[in-house]
Amino acid sequence: EAGVAQSPRYKIIEKRQSVAFWCNPISGHATLYWYQQILGQGPKLLIQFQNNGVVDDSQLPKDRFSAERLKGVDSTLKIQPAKLEDSAVYLCASSLGTGRFYGYTFGSGTRLTVV
Amino acid sequence: AQSVAQPEDQVNVAEGNPLTVKCTYSVSGNPYLFWYVQYPNRGLQFLLKYITGDNLVKGSYGFEAEFNKSQTSFHLKKPSALVSDSALYFCAVRDRSGGGADGLTFGKGTHLIIQP
Numbered sequence: 001e002a003g004v005a006q007s008p009r010y011k012i013i014e015k016r017q018s019v020a021f022w023c024n025p026i027s028g029h030a031t032l033y034w035y036q037q038i039l040g041q042g043p044k045l046l047i048q049f050q051n052n053g054v055v056d057d058s059q060l061p062k063d064r065f066s067a068e069r070l071k072g073v074d075s076t077l078k079i080q081p082a083k084l085e086d087s088a089v090y091l092c093a094s095s096l097g098t099g100r101f102y103g104y105t106f107g108s109g110t111r112l113t114v115v
Numbered sequence: 116a117q118s119v120a121q122p123e124d125q126v127n128v129a130e131g132n133p134l135t136v137k138c139t140y141s142v143s144g145n146p147y148l149f150w151y152v153q154y155p156n157r158g159l160q161f162l163l164k165y166i167t168g169d170n171l172v173k174g175s176y177g178f179e180a181e182f183n184k185s186q187t188s189f190h191l192k193k194p195s196a197l198v199s200d201s202a203l204y205f206c207a208v209r210d211r212s213g214g215g216a217d218g219l220t221f222g223k224g225t226h227l228i229i230q231p
Contacts, residue, residue, distance in 0.1 A: 033218055041223050042224050055216050056218060104219065105161075
């Protein structure tokens, strides 16, 4: 089966600019996650979707970050305006569902550098 | 709140020797526990998980981990290290009672370096 697809692989922007990342999960996976991995740290969950609804966005900096999954399939994560501390790898993951244990599959990530 | 501690930033092991990467966790209920490996410029690759049952879990590439509830630990082990095992390893936890919110909480990672 195809994996979790993310684009772009790399992005360099200046601070105060906006940026968007795209994720296409494994076909049929109802649950989608966005994680932020800052250099030297473990991934941190930003937001979890179940189909097109938000399950958990408690760690999403909502003043500058937004995410959507309009049709319950692919998702976009946006940062506006970007700050230097947003430099990180943004990982998307998907799972068949929740309520019982399903495995998680991670994409290769988008590496964002804010200068 | 749930948390994971990986006390070692780096572990150095000679090829052929056994290796251990340490992990302790904290959750309010019972845990699901995971180990992932990350190679440079790659995503996270699943190694193994503990859900329930036997405390010794076997996973990919000859790795295993032992769940110890009393010590709240889930150390990763391998009997004989390979140079190709050199990578960044993450331990992660999820509370079973989290309901629909089931994102993982990761440790900060441990660099495993296998010396020829």
